[in-house]
Amino acid sequence: MPQEPKKSRQTTKDPVETSVPAPLPLKLSLEDNLQEFSRRIGSSSDIVIRHYKSEAKPPLTLAFIYIDGLVNADTVNQAVLQSLMENSTLNGDSITTEAAFNLIKEHILPVGGVKEARTLEVLLPLLFDGYTLILFEGLQVALAADTSGWEKRSINEPTSQGVIRGPKEGFTESLRTGTAMLRRRLKTADLRIEEYTIGQRTGTGIALVYLKGLASEQVLTEIRRRLNAINTDAILESNYIEEFIQDGGLTPFPTIQNTERPDAMAGGILEGQVGIVIDGTPFALLAPSTFFNFFQSSEDYYQRYDISSFLRLIRYGAFFVSMLLPALYIAVTTFHQEMLPTTLLISLAAQREGVPLPAFAEALLMELTFDVLREAGVRMPRTIGPAISIVGALVLGQAAVQAGLVSAAMVIVVSFTAISNFVIPSLAIANSIRLIRFVMMFIAASLGLFGIMSFLMVLLIHMAGLRSFGVPYLSPVAPMIPRYLKDIFIRVPLWGMNMRPKTNLGKETRRQSPHQKPQPAEDAAKPSPAQPKPQGEGPA
């Protein structure tokens, strides 16, 4: 039996490379061009090809191509088809094809964007962006009119980052809506938006948004380099970009923030971060991001500084509880019973008396049960969602304790851990802790508190070595920069944060005039020796 020759590694082509055809210039014959279009895009039902022949002699022959659903039908009909068909000059005998081309391009088409293209490789992406293509018989150049207008979701409240006080609008899946929302918040000439198209099959639009002069050039260069280095066929969500450009490789910690709040992104951009808005998802990215950025919520700045500071401290506490509580419970009940006061020890021992499982197995069972419930809650239709809480609370909580499978203390530990996990404002870092918690539990069951401390040391050293686009992940705590701690563990009043923290390799810059602490009129009128007069700095 003849054997098929083996394909060598070198001859196996990369699917991404094969999807890039050689540039094909347009031909003089309109029919040939249309045939080539049909060959490339097939005869899909949503592609509309409309022929037009003028009354002139010789007639001007054109073809319009657009994709139904991606274009605004009214714009196509009124601004393109009607304008051209009813134009008397185009129907006159004396006009040549070249003259008609220029006339259409310069005068007839009443749409904002008109582009000229000579190859199919330029025309096809425009077609998929909702442009209407106009091909001419006898010309090797075509026009593309911006008629895009597909159905979009309206602006809604963010689902994952809600606030009690503050703006209620979130990004949508539209890139342009996203950039417009940022533009509306940052009305400055320094705002820059750079666009990229990534993904050879998805052609996803990506916008790099930053404030010139505030964002570090070093960071910008690095982000641009990493974006340009992405060679993939599909970008469907911001996580695709995040995984391709984030530092740290196999780190469990996120080094890029994601947000669906335009106000949060504007706040980040104002502190020198760079925003990355991706078409097709309401989740945009912010980089560089340090560990402490993930504990800041937009609402921290929309309510009083004292309550914001308190809540921030609660979040750090919840972070440690979420990561360590089950592991500490296992370590204490297994290795270090002497740590517990006698009465508590007796109470715990009595609860665990009939439990057949060791503390680790008990904790693992409950944690996995909670994760199953949580995942089921996400997938389950909303109408039967409350059933989950009944099943979780009654069947798996109360019944399991009564059946003697788990102790009541363990149910309390797992519940408090789960609730603490939801206190953390960033889902990205909350998810990191979910995984780390399991490792901690295993180590606690094997080596007790020493194991927990050892793993904490590994995590600490890992985080200390991590960088986000050149910015140390634990800055400004390690390395310690005391004057930038005003917005880390607590938030000082806004009038106390005159300088913009230098966490992005950029320059430390002033964001507002000093001495803005409100004072009674008579005190403010007196010149104070401790407070020198402002040196004519402009308002923020």
Added chain:
Amino acid sequence: MNGKIGTTQAVLLVVNTILPTATVVLPIIISTYTEQDAPLAIILSTLAGLLIAWIVGTVIQNSNGAPFLDWVGEKSSPVVSVILGLLMLQFYLDTTATILREFVNFLKDNVLINTPITVLVILILFITIYMVRQGIEAIARVNSLVILLYLFFVPLYLLGLYSDLNVHHLLPMFDHSLAEITLASLTPTAWMSEVAVLLFLAPYLQYPQRAKIIGWTGLLFVAILMMLILITALMVFGPEFIKLSAYPGFATISILRVGRFIEKLDILFISYWVLSIYLKFAIFLFVTVECFKQTFRVSSSRPFIGALGLIIALECLFSWQSSAKLNNYNQEGRFVVFFLFNVLVPLGAVLLNRLHKARSKRKGLET
């Protein structure tokens, strides 16, 4: 990953280079000789330590932060530098192995009584190798964070012991002869001389010209904390009972309580101590690797970290099996070895530099 470290970070590195093992071992050694006069031994050893820091700082200032063995090679000859490098490598391998042994001995005695020592050694070694691979910059950052926790632990320690402190246990003062105090100060001086690790950290110092300040500040910080631990242990147990515990510092913590609701906090302090000793071990492993790198002039030391770690683990497991032997070395042998490598070697380097300068001047005059 080996970036430059700032002056404060370097000071804090010096603190954790000395303190974690010193707090465990020193109180029993010092109080055996001098009982209630133990604080005087600390003062004497601090003065000696400051002198050593001056010598080490002078070497770093002269070399302007250049790798120590390369600089010695330039000033003398490459042969001298290689021989000195081999001897120092042996010294650092031994020292790191004893640190590891003290670490696992403590864990075995107090925390994980049933866990085999080999398991502990392998685990600690893997973690420390990972730390060293992350670089001195990352170690220095974590070290600063860990030392920051003193702000929580020191007040808790003092508050918890307040009701048990008996100042009369410190009396009568000056009850021991100068000879006894000098003898008691030898071991802490040996520990203070560990400031000489700066010789190998010098290439990573952002401002090597501040080496003396780094050494002095670090040693003063260490002296204050050692004094605090020793005086409180003495005030709680008295000069006689303190000798009965192998780890008086931790014995003091075991009686610590705040009100009627916070007590039995030894495991909390031990957990904190575990973090500190990891850092101490990482600093010494880093210095050992750096010494190896400079001696054998290898461009990247990363492939050798594991191999050096393995040698340290084997030495820890098979050369220091007996705790009595290790205690004996700490009391009697350590001072001689440390004096040789941490004092005489840098002093020799200072003299070598002076000689070299004098020769160059003479040559300049002759020409």
